[in-house]
Amino acid sequence: MTEPRLIEISPVTRVEGHGKVTIHLDVDGNVDEARLHIVEFRGFERFIRGRLLWEVPVIVQRLCGICPVSHHLAAAKAMDMICGVDQLPPTAEKMRRLMHYGQVMQSHVLHFFHLAAPDLLFGFGAPAEKRNIFEVLKDQPELGRRAILMRKFGQDIIEATAGKKIHGTGAIPGGINKNLPIETRDALLAQIGDMRLWAQDALALARGYTLDNAEMVRNFASFPSHYMSMVRAGDGALDLYDGNLRALSSDGDTIFDHLDTRSYHDALIEDVRSWSYMKFPFIKALGPDDGWYRVGPLARMNTASFIDTPLADAARTELMATNHGLPQHAVLANHWARMIEVLHCVEKIDALLHDPDLQGTDLRATGDRRQEGIGVLEAPRGNLIHHYQVDENDQVTYCNLIVSTTHNNEGMNRAVKDVAVKYLSGQPQITEGMLNHVEVAIRAYDPCLSCATHALGQMPLQVELFDADGVLLDRRAT
Structure with a gap:
């Protein structure tokens, strides 16, 4: 390998909500940086x-x-x-x-x-x-x-x-x-x-x-x-x-x-x-x-x-x-x-x-x-x-x-990098199993990304590999 590369996992699967992971590889194919991105704005x-x-x-x-x-x-x-x-x-x-x-x-x-x-x-x-x-x-x-x-x-x-x-209504002020x-x-x-x-x-x-x-x-x-x-x-x-x-x-x-x-x-x-x-x-x-x-x-x-x-x-x-x-x-x-x-x-x-x-009748205080x-x-x-x-x-x-x-945001990001370093560094090609190891680390936190993000429509899983000049080298999609 002679050029840095970027691996993107978007979206992360089997979690609540939508996010993506980017993994940056250096010229030797080792993980330089890995991040979990929350890509939608919460209003x-x-x-x-x-x-x-x-x-x-x-x-x-x-x-x-x-x-x-x-x-x-x-x-x-x-x-x-x-x-x-x-x-x-x-x-x-x-x-x-x-x-x-x-x-x-x-x-x-x-x-x-x-x-x-x-x-x-x-x-x-x-x-x-x-x-x-x-x-x-x-x-x-x-x-x-x-x-x-x-x-x-x-x-x-x-x-x-x-x-x-x-979306019940049981709890009321007081x-x-x-x-x-x-x-x-x-x-x-x-x-x-x-x-x-x-x-x-x-x-x-x-x-x-x-x-x-x-x-x-x-x-x-x-x-x-x-x-x-x-x-x-x-x-x-x-x-x-x-x-x-x-x-x-x-x-x-x-x-x-x-x-x-x-x-x-x-x-x-x-x-x-x-x-x-x-x-x-x-x-x-x-x-x-x-x-x-x-x-x-x-x-x-x-x-x-x-x-x-x-x-x-x-x-x-x-x-x-x-x-x-x-x-x-x-x-x-x-x-x-x-x-x-x-x-x-x-x-x-x-x-x-x-x-x-639980059968009481005094239900609310002021x-x-x-x-x-x-x-x-x-x-x-x-x-x-x-x-x-x-x-x-x-x-x-x-x-x-x-x-x-x-x-848990910082912890999840550190988990992503830890697993990426151990399972992706030095690997010449993308495999779905390697990428799933990264997602397993995220899933362990049971993240609820929808509590912080809101997205509309369908988001298919697509992973693309680019070189440092932005040239597409490999693509996998579901």
Whole structure:
């Protein structure tokens, strides 16, 4: 090779939303730079301005069809604050929590079985036509059946609490608009035994893959970083719905702990770069070069002191033991962490369905009006921040959204380069399997690019290889 070259993967497949990867090769065919580009502009922070505060929890769900509940609840929490409500009635908070556990469960199941499992079961380099959910169903029909029914259960929980499986209206400023009927509760409880068993089996599958392929997992897009998540106030337990912010270094040292989520802007700042529409958050005290961090299921395992449900806590203890109790850095271990959280959600759903508060009638609280609200929770993909200001006419004047995938932006870019260097450097030709290794690293974060981007129409997969003068050398398309 005598000229530098550019490899482009556009779009990245089996993720939510649209993005592309560019990989720059030097004259020796080694990877010089690799980047994940978010190529579409997100307009929600602008066009939400002028809308009434009551509309916001419903409107922002349109950011995404996979994790609408996360945006619904984060916005509702922010509007609680604006409406002067610091403590929801028990029925309202527990209904919201039930909704959230259903959301996390169905999203994790969707990602693991539908998007990631084809790579894990058939291999990263398996033929493209083999790596899809239909082949999983043919190869392991019982596993596929369980995956469908587990996701359906999570969606049924959402429908029971939010009114609809997608883009519901259950959470309102100050509370919730319905409780849970006894007959609905009983129908859900009748399935809980299967859900617990199947969640344990899915966890065993993810755990087994990680341990059986330990050397590959340790070397695949595995690098130290800081980690951040929300933890329960007081004891630091995993809490997906409410709590304070905790950030740890790659060695497990505390960067900040039990930071009030309403003060997130005191600790975090967002950087911008010319080649992506998605921002790059970092910890202010550490600066943009050293302050980047990761969020998500593995980050939550790393930062939480424990999990308050016994089966999931035992599983987390085993995961953390693989690195002697220190933070686990292997990106593919996210799959193990996701299945721990699925089991945790099943345990939490079971407990909540037995709680008589879900049939309560005190659904909404009121308070003294404020002009600013911040809602934070742990979405399936990681920490999610909604920040609003409203005027005296109840109209939104300011909106800032830091979604999970945005937090992980730097980590995903580093993962792309790590894998590109290991699998593409020195290779004279493009192979689909090589490129899929790069996509596997991105998929491990379960990115929701649609939460940060919006595209219209169809985007076929097309990979083109150019020389330094822009001459097309090779093209592959689906």
